[in-house]
Amino acid sequence: MAATIEPSVADVFAWLDAVPDPEIPVISIRDLGIVRDVWWSGEGMERTLTISITPTYVGCPAMRVIEADIVAALSARGVAHTNVEMRLAPAWTTDWLTANGREKLRAYGISPPRPRDLAADPRALDLVALLGTLEERAACPRCGSLDVALVTRFGSTPCKAQYRCVTCREPFDHFKAH
Ligand SMILES: [Zn+2]
Incomplete structure (x- = not known):
């Protein structure tokens, strides 16, 4: 029997970077920070790739879609057995959005959440210095203006x-930090 080449965990993470988030397709599930862990287990024909994901909120209906998309993406790369595991603790936070994901949101016209750890985003620190407040404020993703008015606390989601x-x-959505 020919030896099969097993993709590395790094390869798998790179492939998952091509799986879009069903709710905000401009960012990948990896950008969203929901992919927590990837590992191989089992022997021979039972060799299984497990992907551990954390939902953005408990009961998120998109998780079933994401699970099916992960299995399809890995199957297309020749991975025969994929197991998607839901990890509920610790809970997902907007701090897990990658820097790349935040930039993609901004480019798409969604003001990204401010990191709760301000050191993670120099722009957030600039904003705090400018406004003199730690309160979360949205900046216009198109022109960068801080002169913005809240329309509704709950947008499209x-x-x-x-x-x-x-x-x-221009109206815009702001992804709230939580
Ligand atoms: Zn503007």
């Missing part, structure tokens, strides 16, 4: 608030 930029007049 409960995790987003809707704002309108006073400077360029």
Whole structure:
């Protein structure tokens, strides 16, 4: 029997970077920070790749879609046995969004959540210095203006608030930190 080449964990992470988040398809599930762990177990024909994911909130309906997308993506790369494991603790936080993911959100027109750990994002520190407050404020993702008005606390999804930029007049969603 020919030896099969087993993809490395790094390869698997790179492939998962091509699986879009069903709710915000401009970012991948890896950008979203929900992929917590990847490992191989078992022997021979039973060799299984397990992907551990943490839902963005408990009961998130998108998780079933994400699970099916992961299995399909890995199957397309020749992985015969994939097991997707839900890890509920610790709970997901917007701090797990990667720097890349935040930039993609901004480029798409969604103001990214401010990191709860301010040191993780120099822009957040600049904003705090400018405003003199630690309170979370949205900045217009299009023109960068801080002159924004809250339209509704709940935007297209409960995790987003809707704002309108006073400077360029564009409405935008802000992904709330939690
Ligand atoms: Zn603007």
